[in-house]
Amino acid sequence: MLLEAAKLEVAYGGIRAVKGIDIAVDSGELVALIGANGAGKTTTLKALAGMLPWTAGHGSFDGKPLREMPLHQRVRQGLVLVPEGRGVFARLSIAENLDMGAYARRDGDIAADMERMYALFPRLKDRRTQLAGTLSGGEQQMLAMARALMARPRLLMLDEPSMGLAPMVVELIFKTIRDVSAQGVTILLVEQNARLALTISQRAYVMESGLVTLSGKASDLLDNPKVRAAYLGE
Amino acid sequence: MDTLLQQIINGLIQGSLYAIVALGYTMVYGILELINFAHGDVVMVGALVTYTVFSFAAAHGMSAGPALVLAVAASIVVCVPLGLFIERVAYRPLRRAQRLAPLITAIGVSILVEYAAALIWSKQYLSLPELVKPTPIQIGGASTSDLQIAILLISLLMMGGLLWLIKYTRMGKAMRATAQSHDLAGLMGVNVDQVIAFTFALGSALGAIAGVMQILYYGIGHYLMGFMLGLKAFTAAVLGGIGNVQGAMLGGLLLGLIESLASGYIGDLTGGVLGSNYRDVFAFLVLVLVLVLRPSGLMGQKSGDRA
Numbered sequence: 225m226l227l228e229a230a231k232l233e234v235a236y237g238g239i240r241a242v243k244g245i246d247i248a249v250d251s252g253e254l255v256a257l258i259g260a261n262g263a264g265k266t267t268t269l270k271a272l273a274g275m276l277p278w279t280a281g282h283g284s285f286d287g288k289p290l291r292e293m294p295l296h297q298r299v300r301q302g303l304v305l306v307p308e309g310r311g312v313f314a315r316l317s318i319a320e321n322l323d324m325g326a327y328a329r330r331d332g333d334i335a336a337d338m339e340r341m342y343a344l345f346p347r348l349k350d351r352r353t354q355l356a357g358t359l360s361g362g363e364q365q366m367l368a369m370a371r372a373l374m375a376r377p378r379l380l381m382l383d384e385p386s387m388g389l390a391p392m393v394v395e396l397i398f399k400t401i402r403d404v405s406a407q408g409v410t411i412l413l414v415e416q417n418a419r420l421a422l423t424i425s426q427r428a429y430v431m432e433s434g435l436v437t438l439s440g441k442a443s444d445l446l447d448n449p450k451v452r453a454a455y456l457g458e
Numbered sequence: 459m460d461t462l463l464q465q466i467i468n469g470l471i472q473g474s475l476y477a478i479v480a481l482g483y484t485m486v487y488g489i490l491e492l493i494n495f496a497h498g499d500v501v502m503v504g505a506l507v508t509y510t511v512f513s514f515a516a517a518h519g520m521s522a523g524p525a526l527v528l529a530v531a532a533s534i535v536v537c538v539p540l541g542l543f544i545e546r547v548a549y550r551p552l553r554r555a556q557r558l559a560p561l562i563t564a565i566g567v568s569i570l571v572e573y574a575a576a577l578i579w580s581k582q583y584l585s586l587p588e589l590v591k592p593t594p595i596q597i598g599g600a601s602t603s604d605l606q607i608a609i610l611l612i613s614l615l616m617m618g619g620l621l622w623l624i625k626y627t628r629m630g631k632a633m634r635a636t637a638q639s640h641d642l643a644g645l646m647g648v649n650v651d652q653v654i655a656f657t658f659a660l661g662s663a664l665g666a667i668a669g670v671m672q673i674l675y676y677g678i679g680h681y682l683m684g685f686m687l688g689l690k691a692f693t694a695a696v697l698g699g700i701g702n703v704q705g706a707m708l709g710g711l712l713l714g715l716i717e718s719l720a721s722g723y724i725g726d727l728t729g730g731v732l733g734s735n736y737r738d739v740f741a742f743l744v745l746v747l748v749l750v751l752r753p754s755g756l757m758g759q760k761s762g763d764r765a
Contacts, residue, residue, distance in 0.1 A: 275641055299647035307645065313638050324635050327628070328647025375647070 473714020498688015504669020699758020
């Protein structure tokens with residue numbers, strides 16, 4: 225397994241938001257983490273990325289122990305998170321944002337990768353010298369994805385990439401996720417839109433108030449009556 | 459004598475020193491939203507280390523050149539670890555505390571550094587041995603010296619170097635990213651603790667050189683000299699827009715000019731009632747006016763623009 229976490233528990237402000245879950249993602253997989261608001265999905269991603277300390281549990285990324293690894297080290301190992309609500313550097317230009325994405329890299333192909341990102345998202349190229357804060361929500365999500373790809377991630381974690389975006393933009397973002405996955409990048413996707421997430425992923429976990437209540441093949445979950453009732457609105 | 463030109467020259471020289479010290483305040487504020495009140499005292503330490511080096515040099519018959527090099531090196535060697543120590547001990551443990559807590563430790567550390575300096579250098583006014591003998595230079599009707607011109611040029615050079623570092627180096631990019639969001643910078647693989655420590659080290663190195671130049675300019679050092687200098691530099695940073703590096707440079711130069719021009723003309727304007735000893739009043743008048751009329755400073759963003 226590329227990423228593994230066992231009995232992961234996260235508490236902050238006195239609340240146990242994640243209450244001991246097991247999650248594993250294998251190399252090359254596209255895995256979804258779905259569930260209602262407040263189920264602990266974002267907290268799980270933040271703990272895996274190193275933004276929140278683990279209260280209990282243990283885990284590994286590519287065989288290296290994860291729990292005590294500092295945030296910036298995880299990025300250097302290739303574990304990259306696109307946080308909820310995009311999080312672009314509003315006062316840096318688009319080109320500078322992309323450049324920051326490659327900060328942890330030591331190799332020299334950065335200019336070529338930047339051209340690849342501009343080919344993937346031509347709208348970013350047109351505005352490369354503009355400040356990221358002037359972009360629309362959809363463009364910011366594109367920038368955040370492109371910036372994460374600049375890190376050449378081995379495991380890309382995406383937190384709610386469709387949130388607040390117009391349907392056409394969501395389509396583009398999800399097409400990109402599928403393309404990136406097809407190129408061999410492992411993806412862990414947290415998504416409110418359960419149908420969309422289950423459609424593109426191979427496996428999925430369902431979270432409910434801090435616990436994983438269901439997991440399995442995405443196609444099975446799509447047919448599961450409980451999932452259909454609770455998350456697919458049927 | 460041409461008063462106007464003279465006051466402009468004086469103002470630019472003192473202003474460039476304000477600017478260098480203001481950079482130390484504004485860089486730390488940009489990254490931590492913290493006012494490092496001890497920064498002025500780091501500058502004082504740089505000045506008093508220069509006093510010690512010059513006393514030693516004078517006693518051993520050293521000439522001005524080597525003494526200057528030694529003074530700059532020694533004050534950097536003392537001030538950079540001092541700045542790092544202040545960050546590590548007074549600010550880092552409180553990074554997630556309420557905003558008032560680090561403000562109080564900042565004042566505490568400032569007092570601590572001042573009285574440690576009093577123990578080392580006494581509470582006397584210390585006059586710098588006259589190793590460096592400035593050659594007077596006449597410009598128009600005003601007089602200055604090669605030393606003063608050198609202070610101005612070195613300050614401008616340091617400002618240019620700093621702008622370059624922030625814009626083009628890897629560490630500079632990390633600093634700008636960290637200033638916008640610690641979490642987001644961390645997600646890019648930036649070691650945020652290291653960037654913050656570097657910011658303190660850089661500010662302290664600039665402060666050390668400012669301290670050397672300050673004592674060379676006035677010829678007198680004192681363990682409390684960092685207090686007023688620090689307040690003025692802080693005012694300059696606020697005038698330019700605290701957190702904004704170019705703003706600190708502009709604010710420093712402007713404050714120096716305002717002070718100098720105001721103190722040069724206040725006698726004439728008030729018919730001799732107020733004299734140039736009211737000079738300090740203007741700096742703080744500027745501070746009050748900026749806070750009332752344009753709290754974000756000349757080049758600062760409104761706080762809502764922050765990422």
